[in-house]
Amino acid sequence: MSPVLSDVVLSLEDVSKVYSGTVxxxxxxxxxxxxxxxxxxxxxxxxxxxxxxxxxxxxKPTSGRILLDGxxxxxxxxxxxxxxxxxxxxxxLNLFGNMTVAENIFATREITNALGHIDHKxxxxxxxxxLDRLQAGIKPTTMVEDLTIGQQQLVEIAKAVSLDARVLIMxxxxxxxxxxxxxxxxxxIADLKARGVAIVYISHRLEELIRIxxxxxxxxxxxxxxxEEMRNVDTQWIVRQMIGSDAKDFAKPDxxxxxxxxxxxxxxxxxxxxxxxxxxxxxxxxxxGEILGIYGLMGAGRSELFDCIMGRHGxxxxxIYIEGREVRERDxxxxxxxxxxxxPEDRQREGLVTILxxxxxxxxxxxQKFAKLFHIRGSLERGAVREMVKDLSIKxxxxxxxxxxxxxxxxxxxxxxxxxxxxxxxxxxxxPSRGIDVGxxxxxxxxxxxxxxxxxxxxxxxxxxxEVMALSDRIAVMSNGKLTGLFERAxxxxxxxxxxxxxxxxPAKGTGRSAHV
Numbered sequence: 001m002s003p004v005l006s007d008v009v010l011s012l013e014d015v016s017k018v019y020s021g022t023v024x025x026x027x028x029x030x031x032x033x034x035x036x037x038x039x040x041x042x043x044x045x046x047x048x049x050x051x052x053x054x055x056x057x058x059x060k061p062t063s064g065r066i067l068l069d070g071x072x073x074x075x076x077x078x079x080x081x082x083x084x085x086x087x088x089x090x091x092x093l094n095l096f097g098n099m100t101v102a103e104n105i106f107a108t109r110e111i112t113n114a115l116g117h118i119d120h121k122x123x124x125x126x127x128x129x130x131l132d133r134l135q136a137g138i139k140p141t142t143m144v145e146d147l148t149i150g151q152q153q154l155v156e157i158a159k160a161v162s163l164d165a166r167v168l169i170m171x172x173x174x175x176x177x178x179x180x181x182x183x184x185x186x187x188x189i190a191d192l193k194a195r196g197v198a199i200v201y202i203s204h205r206l207e208e209l210i211r212i213x214x215x216x217x218x219x220x221x222x223x224x225x226x227x228e229e230m231r232n233v234d235t236q237w238i239v240r241q242m243i244g245s246d247a248k249d250f251a252k253p254d255x256x257x258x259x260x261x262x263x264x265x266x267x268x269x270x271x272x273x274x275x276x277x278x279x280x281x282x283x284x285x286x287x288x289g290e291i292l293g294i295y296g297l298m299g300a301g302r303s304e305l306f307d308c309i310m311g312r313h314g315x316x317x318x319x320i321y322i323e324g325r326e327v328r329e330r331d332x333x334x335x336x337x338x339x340x341x342x343x344p345e346d347r348q349r350e351g352l353v354t355i356l357x358x359x360x361x362x363x364x365x366x367x368q369k370f371a372k373l374f375h376i377r378g379s380l381e382r383g384a385v386r387e388m389v390k391d392l393s394i395k396x397x398x399x400x401x402x403x404x405x406x407x408x409x410x411x412x413x414x415x416x417x418x419x420x421x422x423x424x425x426x427x428x429x430x431x432p433s434r435g436i437d438v439g440x441x442x443x444x445x446x447x448x449x450x451x452x453x454x455x456x457x458x459x460x461x462x463x464x465x466x467e468v469m470a471l472s473d474r475i476a477v478m479s480n481g482k483l484t485g486l487f488e489r490a491x492x493x494x495x496x497x498x499x500x501x502x503x504x505x506x507p508a509k510g511t512g513r514s515a516h517v
Contacts, residue, residue, distance in 0.1 A: 007033040008070075009198050010055060010086070010167050015064030017050050019405065022397055024050045026222040027064070032167060034198045037189065039209045039230065041202070042219030043242055043409070043439040048202050051219070052169045055200070056088040057081030079108075085166035089156050089173050093348070097145030102127035104144055105159045130158040135184045149346055150177050157185065161192075168192065169200040172408075174208065175434050178297050178463070186212055204436060206235045218242055242439070258473060259288035261324070262457040263426045268308050268318035270301075270481075278304045279316070280481035286426065286457040291448060293472030294461045296501055301481035302461035303345055306428045309459075310342050311335045322425060336365060339425030343415055343432055345461075351415035352403050359385045359399040361414050366421040388417040393443055409440025416447065426457045433467060445471060465494055477501050 010032040017025040025047040057075030127140035218226040218241035226241035263286040270279040308316040344350035370381040477485035477500035485500030
């Protein structure tokens with residue numbers, strides 16, 4: 001056996017996977033090398049997660065073989081794979097909100113004492129060790145439902161690391177992490193590599209892949225289109241293998257002029273349960289057809305601001321106006337009727353009902369449009385669904401399929417479609433590109449540009465500097481719950497935006513003006 005082949009610990013050999021007539025993976029061969037980061041990349045729907053779910057025992061191949069240390073294996077469950085040393089950090093968070101961090105980390109493999117009872121103290125001690133390795137700053141006794149999305153992502157990673165796996169699959173592990181948390185994760189990965197652990201790493205952040213990867217495999221439409229050592233490739237090579245061209249990630253401004261003010265928020269504040277303000281007297285305005293980017297790192301208060309605007313926190317203070325009229329409705333349903341709609345950061349838990357179909361999810365927030373007396377006009381609803389699927393290029397064989405069967409990018413399009421069917425005047429988009437590939441990003445960003453041309457005002461929150469620079473007509477910066485900067489797009493610089501995001505006390509100056517937007 002050659003030295004290169006002897007490094008292979010896990011292999012998929014000519015593997016295919018078919019769901020209800022749809023071929024998700026087509027004759028794929030993929031080798032996972034020990035002591036290395038094996039990068040897997042491709043557009044949403046390319047088959048990456050399906051391949052890894054087969055490796056992790058969640059799915060069985062329709063055809064082909066899985067080899068572990070050169071021997072064919074069959075996994076009947078994820079437990080079988082874990083028992084053979086294969087662990088996975090799933091793209092969509094898989095935690096129990098009503099349990100503590102420690103209980104989540106050791107769920108289904110609880111530590112017991114001599115009497116056979118769960119040893120909570122020992123679980124908390126060991127969980128603390130794993131969390132300390134990640135410098136997570138999270139107490140093992142904290143309830144998961146009280147954590148932010150980024151913190152929950154760290155718990156998922158700690159849970160996977162705790163398995164002491166020989167092969168560790170990480171599906172979008174950094175999608176909700178801050179830059180500092182990503183650096184810590186990379187140090188943990190380097191430590192795991194040094195111990196001989198084989199890492200399979202899936203991400204849509206191409207620069208991140210080039211930095212951390214040793215080998216790269218590219219999937220397109222379920223087929224492998226490229227395999228190479230990472231040192232031999234660049235981002236252009238990766239994009240070409242993924243989508244067949246050097247397409248740009250971002251839609252470009254089209255020069256249309258925004259209209260008059262469509263939305264205004266005044267002195268929005270949200271008290272924290274622990275004291276202080278999660279949103280600290282934020283005021284901003286938005287014009288019809290304008291994309292106002294709100295940049296900030298995790299914990300800056302962007303999501304909390306959107307929740308306040310949507311009426312999700314009854315104890316929030318401040319005033320909002322739509323087309324010059326004050327919005328007095330205090331609940332989300334009332335604010336949706338007034339023309340507000342939210343694309344939440346966590347699409348799985350807050351944007352979708354995963355057991356329902358694509359069609360049902362699309363019309364969930366706008367059923368009154370299709371109702372006559374006490375009945376839903378099915379033909380009208382189906383027509384709206386077909387139009388939205390076509391309009392947003394949602395890749396689904398049948399809208400009656402469960403939304404959970406779609407890729408992350410197509411699920412995000414369903415969340416956007418659900419919001420658009422309410423007929424919004426103002427669209428709030430919280431990290432709309434989280435966990436989706438370059439092709440799906442381009443689709444989402446083109447949709448944002450089209451909607452702005454149609455006169456919808458868009459508030460767009462992101463922690464991605466490139467995105468906010470490329471998409472925004474104006475850029476507001478938040479830090480520690482406050483607005484710390486406001487920049488006209490033509491005059492914005494990356495250095496000024498980053499500097500404003502590091503502030504937390506008092507308004508910064510952007511283009512010579514106060515941060516009051």
